[in-house]
Amino acid sequence: MPTYTAPTRDARFIVNEVLDLASYGNLPGFEMASPDVTDAVLSEGGKFCAEVLAPLNLSGDQEGCTRHEDGSVTTPKGFKQAFDQFREAGWSTLSQPEEFGGQGMPHVLGFAFEEFVSSANQAFGMYPGLTNGAVSALLAKGSQEQKEKYLPKMISNEWTGTMNLTEPHCGTDLGMIRTKAEPQADGSYAITGTKIFISAGEHDMADNIIHLVLAKTPGAPDSTKGISLFVVPKFLVNEDGSLGERNGVVCGSIEHKMGIHGNATCVLNYDGAKGWLVGEENKGLAAMFIMMNAARLGVGIQGLSQAEVAYQNAVTYALDRRQGRALTGPAEPEAQADPIFVHADVRRMLMDAKAFTEGFRMLCLWGALQVDLTHSAQTEEEREQADQLIGLLTPVIKGYGTDKGYEIATNMQQVYGGHGYIEEWGMSQFVRDARIAQIYEGTNGVQAMDLCGRKLAQKGGAAIQAFFKAMGEDIAEAKSDETLAPLAEQLEKALGQQQAATMWFMQNAMQNPNHLGAGAHHYMHIMGIVSIGWMWLRMAKVAAQKLEDGGDDKAFYEAKLATARYYMDRYLPDAGALRRKLEAGSDSLMALGEEAFATAA
């Protein structure tokens, strides 16, 4: 059976040493996040995930969820009890606002913890994870009454939340939704329609489920400008906060999926269910994007989480399994064979994983810090810059991060050879679970278009210019340091590839927007590669400084420098190839019509 240890030492390095959270101590929320507090949170949180959630991962996959005839759903054995413990320990409240019962800690910590949860048990983590998404929409767009009614119990996880967007005929193109919201005399709406792919849509783990539902009011425009957001509780909530009658929303079936079997993916049938408008009519898309952006970062972290847990198990296996001899001569001559860890091709896969997970963890937590600064930074300029950076990086964290998460999980399965293909070893589950993250909350193709079609051009390219400037400054500084200069020079070349690709888009996409569409996915990958390279440069700087200072944990910092070198050697070269593909444009890509894709027998 697979095992999991939360990488808290690495998270502490990022949070306390690289991001240096303590230096933000004058900002709201951060004052509580002193190094000893963050250490305690990460360490206790990591322990909880490893001890309570991880042991339920494989069994949850094997058992899955069961829907009963009355529409109720049972989660896998142990999930309900684990969720009780999760709730009682207050993990859901970590970075939620104090006003509604949260602890008000920085999102950096919340995201760090989310990685541990998802590594330990991705299917489980989606129950509180989706709740977070719904909370963020209500926080931003709900009325004060709605906030008071729903948020405390959602934040405590007594109730969970969902996001209801997709319908059978539309997912990406939400302008086409058909779910109707008929205004009622009492100010509520009667919601009728079918929603599909609703994660955590029905289950036995909480007393109530608060659905946030996109629907159309009568006469609304037939586009994304005509969709509104509604809050639709499974059980109506009385004035005194107690639960009232069962609302008209029922789970019609649950899907048979490739993975995340422990999470109930529901078809939800709304039949005149009572709902209340959240925010303004026809402004549902904006509210939805608030949920979505929070959720997208969370999904990016799922990519990290599956790569991490798969990596940990692959390391254990590589040290345990003995086959063949090192190319440089027997490493352990007294044994019948060497551990496969000695083989350069196995080490390549492990180093690829290590360089990705550590670098991408840094990118995710740096991104989470930008989320915090968007709200908490002292000046409008700083808040604006943080908002631009995280807006730009969100599709990269989601899209590139989950593409790589799946690839790394697959490679870690490969380390196991034939055993990796056998379900009992658990590696297949990591791959199958990682796969969904490339698809939901907007496929990675949608992320690429969000990045290239929207974010790059916004405000005259202000965000990408800020990104280039910030990275350029770090590179310039690093070039004057003997240890960092070689890394900085490699990174500078890759950044040059991204800048050239950006320029190519500027010069060609207006003339033919398909040039943008044809290169968007490549651009997202270039930006992922370069961004993580930037993060490695920042980590290498701190590691080098620590080594210069002397002190403990020398091996840890030396490994950081070695891994930074590996990243630059082995990840950055792809930026150039991707740029060349991007610059090939859309001519050969769009050359063929539909008939050329038919298979002729």
Place this chain on the structure above:
Amino acid sequence: MPTYTAPTRDARFIVNEVLDLASYGNLPGFEMASPDVTDAVLSEGGKFCAEVLAPLNLSGDQEGCTRHEDGSVTTPKGFKQAFDQFREAGWSTLSQPEEFGGQGMPHVLGFAFEEFVSSANQAFGMYPGLTNGAVSALLAKGSQEQKEKYLPKMISNEWTGTMNLTEPHCGTDLGMIRTKAEPQADGSYAITGTKIFISAGEHDMADNIIHLVLAKTPGAPDSTKGISLFVVPKFLVNEDGSLGERNGVVCGSIEHKMGIHGNATCVLNYDGAKGWLVGEENKGLAAMFIMMNAARLGVGIQGLSQAEVAYQNAVTYALDRRQGRALTGPAEPEAQADPIFVHADVRRMLMDAKAFTEGFRMLCLWGALQVDLTHSAQTEEEREQADQLIGLLTPVIKGYGTDKGYEIATNMQQVYGGHGYIEEWGMSQFVRDARIAQIYEGTNGVQAMDLCGRKLAQKGGAAIQAFFKAMGEDIAEAKSDETLAPLAEQLEKALGQQQAATMWFMQNAMQNPNHLGAGAHHYMHIMGIVSIGWMWLRMAKVAAQKLEDGGDDKAFYEAKLATARYYMDRYLPDAGALRRKLEAGSDSLMALGEEAFATAA
């Protein structure tokens, strides 16, 4: 439910127009393979696979195999009947020698048909596929008596065959096997031990199963120089060919796997089972490699097959599913949305698939032709050259082909968005089934080392020089043709990357063999990219000639040229990035010791 149409038009293009099988008509076997015969075989074979095997694919995945208490195994509903039809139609005999009941057709046709079988139903295809592997070992190494006893019924598929290599503690490193073969007074051996991961190891589809088993005789050297190959029938075969008593080999369990559920992957327990030596004692490895090489080409074709069937379904879905609008303006303004086929990012995924599957089909069938020429070419020099080329390309076809097969199947699943993750749509199965091909018959890491550690250096690099020379000649010729010159120039650059990478190995691998191990996987991918580029150049040449000649099927040949252009634009750039990674060597890759890979809580 997914559908499948055998791409017979494309296979006919390769077989009759590009490889021009008829031009080999003077060689044994080829005289029968006139264009009308190959057309008929491909067309009938394709129909059989689409109509009989494909409808059992999804149900076979869902039902899986069942082992009963007595060790017997039931295959999924319909498999037995389909195998009866397969046998009766004589499909298994296609390119087997006439001496033992085969039709003696070229392997090119056999491999083309194998793709169709595997696309339609990979799990099913493994029953006859493994039989082919066992047949090839007996053909090469069996005594005349053994051949007469087993081959006719194996070739007819009345009996099936297996390959028994892996044991719980060893797979790649076969020197460690523990299965014992004790010589008996009657000239037979008593085989005792446990073999795992035995595909098609037990089932209800044939009267007998002929196991080929690696085992050690008493006192044999404790390395690969001490393994011998034995034939161990499930039922002993009497002198008159009738079946005798049940042999001491029993299926102890079947594995729960990520995919290929329709194939029984067995633990086989040998308890003094009666076996007979095949070939010489302690020369089992060479015999095993004969099975292995045939099997590796077959596995490469599995990579092709899953990419192909996933591609076909993704095309259908992309034309059917409507979301959003083309970036260049509504393609179908009267509809509520355009088919997602109009989106450049979707087209990118489809074109990636089309360019890979058509190019890789050509590489596989060209490889199959080399297999034929190894036996049938007129001069020793031609036979030698064919043998070198297919020896060199076998790990590339297996390793690169299956890595890409999995990647393409994954991307085709991505075209489906959320629906791709739902098992009923069948896309998950294509991905899960494709995954095994990267692992079995030697992991792709083993393929990479076979290519770089053995094949590159053999006979002073004769094979790779022959490969460079043959491709160089085609490039030189194409550069003088207006249509082909741009393709040839792009390919020449990529070939230059491979040549530089080869040179780097020559200059660095002796000094530190880890440089070879660290770059082997990259080299295998460079060679895959370049080889398929070569195949595209050859196909483009024929297509251009056909267009110049006028005649039918203009759209088909134009699509070939357009896809060739796409391939050069979008696949070749990776060769340069891979070369840079390879040239980074093993320093940063091997820098860290075991302790740096431990997760610190």
